[in-house]
Amino acid sequence: MEQESRIEPKPFAIKDCALIALATGRRAQNLRELGMHLQQVSSASIYYHFWGGLLRPRFDDPEYLNDFASWARHALHDKVLAERLAIIDPTEFADLEELRRELLDVIEDRV
16 A cells, blocks of 8 residues: 655745835925936835835824835924825726826815
C-alpha cells in the first residue's frame, strides 16, 4: 500500500503592512507653497499622505483622514479648508493624477 503524503501546515503568522516615508525635503509654509509643491512632487508622495495616515495609529486627529487636511487645520488654522480636504475620498479617483488635480482645485478655490 502506498504511503499517504501529508502536507505539513504552515505555522500561523501575523503579517503587517507599512509605508516607508522618504523625505522629499519639501516644506510648505502657506497654501500657495503647498499648491506649488503638489504640482511637482511624485504621485507616490500624494499616495503616502492619503493612505499613510490610515495605516499609522492616530490619536490626535481622528477626524482628518489625510495629512493634507491635518496640516491645513494645525499649520494654517483653517478649519474650513481642513474639512474640505478631509472629505476627499482617494478611492473615487481613477488614478493619483486625478487626485492631484482635485487637491489643486480645492487649494486654488481657497486661495
